[in-house]
Amino acid sequence: MEDSFTTGHELIVILDFGSQYTHLIARRLRECNVYCELHHFNLPLSDIKELNPSGIVLSGGPASVYEEGSPHAAKGIFELGVPVLGICYGLQEMANALGGEVLPGEKKEYGHADIQTSNTYDLFDGIQSEFGVWMSHGDKLSLLPDGFCDIATTDNTEHAAVADVKRKLYGLQFHPEVTHTQFGTNILANFVTKICGCKCDWSMSDFLTEAKGAIRTMVGDGMVIGAVSGGVDSTVAAVLMKEAIGDQFHAFLVDNGVLRKNEATEVMERLASRCGVNLKLVDASEIFLQKLKGVTDPEKKRKIIGNTFIECFEKEASQLKANFLLQGTLYPDVIESTSHKGPSATIKTHHNVGGLPAHMKLKLIEPLRFLFKDEVRKLGLELGIESESIYRHPFPGPGLAIRILGEVTANRLKALREADKIFLEELRSAGLYRNIGQAFAALLPVKAVGVMGDKRTYEEVIVLRAVKTTDFMTADWFDLPTPLLRKISSRVVNEIRGVNRVTYDITSKPPGTIEWE
Structure with a gap:
């Protein structure tokens, strides 16, 4: 034990x-x-x-x-x-x-x-x-x-x-x-x-001190590599590793071509420039988009993106003699496991890493393994990470590829990126972003008739989705104010070429899911 x-x-x-x-x-x-x-x-x-x-x-x-x-x-x-x-x-x-x-x-x-x-x-x-x-x-x-x-x-x-x-x-x-x-x-x-007579004195500050000590003990003079996405979990895990072992941690941000507008640049600025993480940007967007060409099935999209990501990450990682792989696993991911035992349980062999090739003989290090999502956010604040990053809504690994229903093309990506930017921008301006569990725009695989500038149009449809949830297992649609919806709709159809209609998804989970694909 x-x-x-x-x-x-x-x-x-x-x-x-x-x-x-x-x-x-x-x-x-x-x-x-x-x-x-x-x-x-x-x-x-x-x-x-x-x-x-x-x-x-x-x-x-x-x-x-x-x-x-x-x-x-x-x-x-x-x-x-x-x-x-x-x-x-x-x-x-x-x-x-x-x-x-x-x-x-x-x-x-x-x-x-x-x-x-x-x-x-x-x-x-x-x-x-x-x-x-x-x-x-x-x-x-x-x-x-x-x-x-x-x-x-x-x-x-x-x-x-x-x-x-x-x-x-x-x-x-x-x-x-x-x-x-x-x-x-x-x-x-x-x-x-x-x-039980407990003093209730456990704090995130204690966890931070103990986690850094455990990481140093585990890693020694070895090297840790890891992929970051800019999401809450990978951001907190990366900054924690940097605080614990400095440049012994090498992180990679793989731009898969289906990130949100300016996301790769913003993540590099936030993590590398402001947080000091040893982070390299790998621009593989053309490779991903080429492989996604003509693909409409959501499961095929996921597999293509997942497999291509592994290929890109492996290529970069092979140039370094790493001993450990960082993963941002949280407690809910391992809640049914029997291995809830201590710092040495945060290391596992490579076969437990989802999808990584067997020949990458790395030990897995999971410093967030004992934390829930809200605790990860508290840890991030304790690490001094800006609140905008800590309270960022979840973003799926396959990115905008599963928010574009149908084929992923350059023009459709451009339209969705602009719609997503407008939607989140207006939610923040209205002071509602923190009240919502997840919000995003999706592009539907249909066209609708419209009238713009006294002319008939036949263009694409944007759907907006915002939900309130505590565990993401169930969710209810967020009742956005009508004037705000009107403003967002007006901006989308006026600022984005090729879109003439905006709808709002009022489906709860269940029966729906949060994402559309």
Whole structure:
């Protein structure tokens, strides 16, 4: 078992039993300034002891504890003397292991429920005695283990929250981690502070100091290479590497020909000139556009761009004797993995790098591996990166190629670049850019009839897309003010040759996706 990444800090271990909400538990605990890690439900007891957690959270999950083959935590976990909070399936796992009884409910309980608590208990300290919670379970406790008592009920669930105060074992049948539960974050904060005794002193400043030290230890006198796109993740990862090892890090920006207007120049100015990153621009735009000629299928576009990028990057990287490859992997990308163990887990062999050739025998270094998106932004600010870069909307790897529906041509790229520029420019001017999760323009593969200058036109159509979202798994369309839409539409049709119509996409995700291709 490797040393913990948070040496000197309190740690909450979350054992994942397969709930779709498990990552939200980690997010809520991080909001309390407590470091936490997700591990597989059957993490061995010896590993748990070595981690020396201040508390343990058992997540929810889709299984039934009484069925053969259902997941169970390591034996002895409740005898460690460490506070435990079981959530949904985690509560049932705790009860089942300690002599209680779990049976199928008469009916599934899914959605809102009103709960009544005994707020004399630390778990509900400072919270009103009645509030709304989110339920998602089919089984329920029918018999409490010895030493436990009820501390909350609903009309349908007698044992909505239980506690063995003496052993510091607590269980919730509802999900405090979802936003649908009122005071959910308060409940989790009470667990880590009042029950686990955490000081809540973990900060991004601490992470930065520890990450730089871990990187220096891993790299030694070796060399790290990496590709940057100008996006939040690659920007923060690149500046962090520069701060840690200086010119031992060599970065490449591959201009694939489908970047936004002036993007390559702006990224070079931001990262190389202002942040001091050792960055080389590789202009491969003609190569990419030639390979995209005549291609209309979005999956073929993605594969062409991905494979060509690898070829270009490999050609540049082969000229350097590098030992490591930087990748901006975030915690959600590895949330289902069992390797959440420490700084040495940020190094993996090349076969785990998506699409990189096997002969590139590089070790992977992922300094953002333990962070969520909002934490990456905080780290970027801690590194002194300008806020405009930190709060930049996501931009897809295939770039404008998948925002041009149909064939990618020079003229269509020019039109879309101008439309995208106008749209984002007006959103910033209206002070709405930060309120939107993602916004962009797309060019449709159709033409429409119009009238301009007393003449009939038959030209292309721009669609605008702006969504609000917290996790990008679901999204709702952003209700832009009508006067702003009118202004954007007017600018697009007047300033861009070949476009005579603008539409606004009001489709949520699901059923739609955020991008069009």
